[in-house]
Amino acid sequence: MAIPTKASHSRIYDIFARWSTLSYRYAAWVLLSALLVTVVCGLYVSRNLGINTDTTDMLSEHLPFRVNMKHYNETFPQDMETLLLVLDAPTPEQVYTAAERLAARLKKDTASFYDVYTPNVDVFFERNGLLYESLPELEQITDRLAAAQPLIAHISENPTLSSFTSVLTRAVDELREGRSMELQPVLRGISATFDARVDGSPRALSWQTLFNGEPQKNKYQQLIVVKPKLDYTQLSPAEQPIAALYAAAKDIGVSANGPVRMRITGEVALAEEELNSSLRGMEYAGIITFVMVAIVLYFAMHNAGLIINVLVCLTMGLLLTAAFATAAVGHLNLISIAFAVLYIGLGADFAIHFLLRYREILESGTPPAEAMHLSGGDAGAALTACTITNAIGFYAFMPTDYSGVAELGIISGTGMVISLLVTLTIGPALLRYFPRKVSTKAATKSSVGKVLELSLKWHKLTYAVTFVALVAALAILPRVTFDYNLLNMQAQNGEAIRTFKELLVDADNSPWHATALAGSRKEAERLAQQLAKLPEVTKVVTIFDLLPAEQEEKLSLIEEMALTMGPMTNSMQARPMGGEAQISQRKSLDALAAALDRFIAERPDHPASASVRALKASLAALLARLDAASVDERSRLLQSVEADLLTTLPSALQSMRIATEAVPFGMQDLPESLSSRWKSRSGEYRVAIYPAEDLNDNDALRRFVRAVQQVAPNATGAPMVSLEAGEAVVQAFIQAFLLALAGIVAALLIILRSVKYTLLVLTPLLLSSLFTAAFTVVLDVPFNFANIIALPLLLGLGIDSSLHMVHRSLNNEMVSEVLIHTSTARAIFYSALTALVDFASLMFSSHEGTASMGIMLTVGLTFTLLCTLVILPILLKAPAQSIKV
Template identity: 20%
Template sequence: MDYILNFLRPVLRYNYNHPKFTVTWAILISIVAVFFATRLQVDTDIANLLPSTHPSVVALETLQERVGGETEMQVVIHSPSFEDNLRFAEAIIPRSMELTDPRNGLPFFSRYEFIKEVDILKDYALYLATDAELDELIWFLEDEIEDAKLEANPFFVDFEDDWDDDEEDESRGRAFEDLYSELIPDRYPISPDSTSMLLRFIPTGSRSDLSFLRSLFREYDALIAEMNPAGFNPEMQVMAGGRLKRHLMEIDSIMDDVINSFSTGIGSVLLMVLIYFFWKTFINYKRGPESERRKGFFSHVKRAPVPVALIGVPLIISLLVTFGITALVLESLNTMTSVLFVILFGLGIDYGIHFYARYLEKRTSGESVVEALESTYASSGRAIMTSAITTAIALFVLIYADFRGFSEFGFISGLGIVLAYLSMMYLLPAFIVLFERFNWILINSNTAPEPIVRKAPKRYPFARTTVAVGAIIIIFVLFNTEKLNFEYNFSELEPAFPEFEAFRELSREAEGSSSERRNPAYVVADSYEDVDLILSALRNLRAESGEETLILEFEALQERFPINEQAEQHKLSRLAEVRELLNDPFLRDQQDEGLDRLRRAAQATEPLDFALLPDFLTQRFVTRDGEIGQFVMIYPNVSLGDGRNSIAFKQEIGQIEVADGRVFTSASTSLVAASMLMLMTDESFIMVTATFLMIMLMMYFSFRSFRWTLISMLPLVVGLSWLFFVMIIFGLSFNFYNLVTLPAILGIGNDNGVHLASRYREEGPKSMWNVLSSTGQHISIGSFTTMLGFAGLLFTMHPGLYSIGLLAVIGIGLTLLAALTFLPALIQVMEDRNWITFD
């Protein structure tokens, strides 16, 4: 460390000898950085948190290229009258299609979906049934015929009450009813009670174009108001929304959270800095000779903002450069890194606090500006550099993670720490020189022989008790690590939007899709032959898994719609079997609504032209280019909102090996989320371990002593164990968001031990109490400012961001508590036994 400090000393001297030039260039560089930093946007797509080469990401990109991924805007119309809802729908659809973006005059929508043409399907419903569904139907009809024969026999007596057979027959009958309802839905997208109606519009713009989305919903809300729904029905409610609007809400919510955390966090940090240095400079000024006290209390009040500007401006310059570089390298922020500006502000200001506080002590002791800067650089420079380098390296370790939530967090925060350190060590002195020239810093030399007044006893009180309590907590954690939990439920980590929930409440029953068939995974093939192989592999996979399978069902177009002449003839022959059964004398004359539907649905004797099928039925089987798709859809039988279910579903169907040995990768956003969770949980232990080892290595490199390395790291280890204790007691969990704070706490929490150990080693034996009265103040203010930076997240709406702030505030606070209590107490116990040497 000394070599690096001496190597960079000429930079320090140049900057305080040419302060105007240095400050001017720093401001110009920050202006250029602002130009790039303002281009940063927040990307909430979880697929972008995985490496672009990850199989799940590659599969999802292939799916989107071939199949597409349009996000629709939905409009729900709700009133007690179906006729009034229909009149409003027919009135607003043409107005919607004419609606244009005032920014460029282009239409907002490319097409819409409303009325479903179902007449042709009533004649071809069974033509679109799969072989398995036709098998079930044929068995059902055969059983019906057998039952009818037995009932027609006057000598038949049912001696067996076979409930299982009855239940099986009913199940098969319901299966056809469900199939018929799915293939031939209501003509209009309405709820079962006909009170809610749903319209779908496909936007012309991208969901990533936030300006487009804001303009779209602003103009559409104005259109709804202009249409006056109450004029159609006094109780009518009309809302535009859906997933597209929720996406916009989430982005806006995060941006609001960033602004709120920025104002709350940075405001609190600056207020603390102002109060601390006002108190420190005023006390130091009053300690000096009375003959030199030319300034009164009001002069101190006027200069109270000076330390804020003195430390804050260089720090902001470093952060602007940090995010300017981020814009060039990463181009965007993710949800985790979106709040790093305020976090880095709280982190980076620590170095300025340590440097400026020690500088004031040196100036108060009678040193000139240059002498105070040089001696501060020499005395505190090592501890500040050690602290900054260990924190930066601890964060830079995350860059090597494949999970981009870790790697991008590590890159930005590590870079921010390095630039904040350089700014505070080499740019801050230039500002100090300028402020001294204008006499904005009040200094009154204190000629007392002892710069530190010893008001307290030398011994640390209750040392043994403090060590014992701390050790008991550590032992408790070691025996209860299994109680540390991870939150897998994504819904618990997403913000709740009342407007979106209100929309879902109205639209849920009118959406028209089965609640059981959601979140399908897609397997994209290169040919129809490959699709057949994939279907066969899935059948075998489900059979092998048995009752433990998470596969509800799977489907491909060629299972429902014949794609060649051979398949067409096979399907027509199966329909002939059904017609033959329906013409059986024992069923032919039965008057039953279900049988009547079957008779009409089985009439097809000629192949059906695919072009005649309605769009609502074919759209999930057609590619972006309008061609018949070559892919398989796999539906889960569990909710994938729980990450554990997503992981289990991915483990079952993520890789499909077909008969010829080839492997196909399934794709969906839920599978990407599962991959992300698996990667993150796998890498978290590695990242935390690597971070800890790097910190230990840097400590050893700085102190050149294994003993002092352990002493300096004690607050970190003890504070981290106390954090786990609090999590166990209060039921706090790690999650997808806050897990990234663990390596950050390691890097940040180590600062306190570094500064205390360095100063204690410098002062010598029996000096810890005096060290606490000086350096203890500095690390307390430094930790508090860092905690306040994170505390801004406690006022956010986003549960994930809130959890980052909560875990960081508790973790950093407990490492500080360990530094101020456990470390001094342990040193006191060790001094009593002569276990500490200062070699």
């Protein structure tokens, strides 16, 4: 098999030798033209380049899961692109009132929102809520209200601390004397209220939970679904609606320091948060990269002029590539926005190879003009081959269904061509002025070459280590996984992601649930029955579940409850706390303490004894706090305790009164805001399917999706989108990798005209790819939607490095012992090091997807460097020895 020589590449060599010489000769005109082009491109990009933050546009709309999602969004458009407001408060009364007021406020803001929906805060549910309770539960509520009616009536007539504690004191005494009373929930609630006030983290007593006989929880939630008006012409489409949400919350008194707190999540908030963290990550990465690249370039060149040359070429190439992206695509997406950081690593490789080759020739004593001619020809031929293989690697993504990466492919592939032309046009022109002089000296062995000599000297050991590593990597390879969970890509400390994951824990109300559509009632009921039988499903909800059963029986109990409550008035209002009032309140608290002491002494074995003892301890702590306080502090503390105990009573009584006005209702009586979310105008029924497991787990996600699809093949929702999108991405990358590999092999065979040397170029690439895949398991960094784009980049970098080595070895007829001491080996090392610091900076991004991409690229490039500079020279050694030097 013939060995190609420089003559076989004479046409490319001559073209770039002359091109570089002309740029060097007419440097002033070239630089002036470049400056004008750069300014024009900069203005063009700043005025025309947009950002498409809609992640659904990153995959082909013809994929089945996207077809299903599109049909659902057209059928129920109100569920598309929404914000989810989560309101938290220590009592159900407070959170209900806040949600009601906030929803009313948001509905008035038609400039920011299309729709505002409160699933559980509605007059309809407030009036008919008791009908959704079971008959046994409703009977218990009725009995408890009957027992508590005298206490409630007395307090509602005179809602003061003195009145409340006096009634409670009588109730404790009656309990001690043997009367049967369900007083434990009240005692526990009051005890917890006192403890919270003494500890400095006050919370109100919930009368609603007392009516229902439930223990008061630490937190109650209400959800509000908001459909904002998004502006995709802006970098942050939801910035204005989110700002309007915070302003509305502030207007109604909801703040981080108050009892009610608002958090914002949902698909729009998650996308907004992801965009912001991604941009911050790229911004920080860009700053760190330029600093680190400059440091690496200093060690590579030890010459300020050459460093300036590289940075100028990088800057101009970056602007020209951005201008191409603006003209060809028109926008960047959340993936293609990474081209800037990636271009720095790849573009620096071109400039470093050219400049180090020029310096190597110049140091041998060759005049500058002739050195430019020789280095332009040598570097031009090698860089053209690298550009072709790199571009093929990127362009291979264009025909795939993953349009997000397809856009990155066309931008970055063309960026490689731009980088070649900029390097061999601007680089020579700058060398006319920077540096003014490069010292000539005898060639000496570089430190890089001295280190690489060890691998040649101990080549048997290198073979053995490589073989062991290869076997280990092949053993680990089956454990390589893909993380389908889009949430795991985001910055995990953001409010939207933390709130969303908190909601996912409750499988019954998980925002990640599937949805199927049925064309008729019969079909909807059939689907619901079949899906409910699946072990992967915890519940299935349809519009028919909104009609409570046994309405007549329940209404009889509700009427009894209304008679029990009777007419109650409340005059809850702020009262001045005078000295007499303080004395009265203190006496009532002391009387309660005495009653509790009597109960503990006389009835130590009573079932309520534990609750009484707890209240006695809490009351003792409160009294001690009062004794230690000043007069003004005592007044404020007593007022606060009174508010803690009684502030929710009016709203609880009002809600209970409205609930006793329930009437029987049918499907036609459901409010439009509710029914329209379960039955579309076209007559299709929505079937909501909730998972039995936390879908944060990828295996649980797959089980749930596949089980549901067996019954409802056209089901959609976040779980389906996440899994199917992940599989589509994996398929796209397999397709692109095979296309790229086939194209690169064909290009190498044409360039090298040798099967043997084509295999030599590919061997380091395949080894580094295998080692990188194995290390994703070792580092527990699975492939995901973001870091999988490292594969084509590593493909291009791997081809670049090994092709430079083989090209220099063949065209200059060098044995490995000489090759490792050339500018080519040094350029490979320093350009790889430049790319390493470029990609490693991504690891520090708060965006998990960007950080994992940084890890993947750093590990992959490290293996590429080792395989190219350590293993490839050994493989080249045997065939190279037959070459006549």
